[in-house]
Amino acid sequence: MTPSTKLQGLVAATITPMTPDGQINLSVIRQYVDYLVSEQNVKNVFVNGTTGEGLSLNIQERKQLAEEWVCQGKDKLDHVIIHVGALSLPESQELARHAAAIGASGIAVIAPFFFKPTNKDELIAFLQKVASEAPAVPFYYYHIPPLTGVKIRVEGLLDGIKERIPTFQGVKFSDTDLLDLAQCINKNEREQFAFLYGVDEQLLSALAIGADGAVGSTYNYLGRKTNLMLQAFAKPDLALARRYQFLTGEFLNFVIKLGFGVAQTKAVMTFVSGIPMGPPRLPLVDASEEFIVKAKAKLDSIVWPDGD
Ligand SMILES: CC(=O)N[C@H](C=O)[C@@H](O)[C@H](O)[C@H](O)CO
């Protein structure tokens, strides 16, 4: 792994494979890593986040998953970022120390979401207490207000953050407020922070205002297509880049109308990759057969510009 290089390009938010009886299934992670690298051309992962049901796992499970991803990713993946956010500060700190000990290339933390920070100073104080437990590991703030309910704008959070959190390296930005994202990017030209966008259906818009890359659930199975969008954007061939975004958007728009979340992501990844992701953990419930049939038909019907 090469933790010193700036994180860019696509990062798959990993799914947590589970057995039919609901235990974490570490045995398929090796195959999962190979699939991401060879079939999707994705070499960075974000483990135990939203898609990974990180907040529904216990500490032991989170550590086992982190270890397995780091171990299986060795020599194959570029970055293995571990999400270590938790409602309990000591638990989050324990996970941060663990991630450092196993050699993770970065850690990320969401805002605590039961008792919530009410301003940026409270939020930074929490993040700082976690980050300082892993003083040699790049730290990312994971901004996802639709799920945490913590709507503190990132632009303001960045002011002086490097002084409070010396390992601060960037933001995983999972919000539709592109003005906030743009202000962050504009402000941080010199700092070399990485801004990774997390709303896959509008990644192209975020690239246009300067996002470095993306972390998302769809890069598990649409990584190759999204990489082609990134290439088209870099060229630049905007018409082609738009075409890819419209097509991935067409799929997402379709499944969102059917009801789309982590359970459905597990089902889609299972039929696309052939790797059994298993059921989600309650309160999430399995995708319906009807969803699976319709989602598969939709994905199969898409004619991609690369001829697939
Ligand atoms: C709320 C959520 O899970 N967001 C993911 C990452 O942040 C995205 O990757 C979405 O799954 C994706 O954009 C589809 O809506």
Ligand SMILES: CC(=O)C(=O)O
């Ligand atoms: C999408 C994402 O980054 C997550 O699942 O945490």
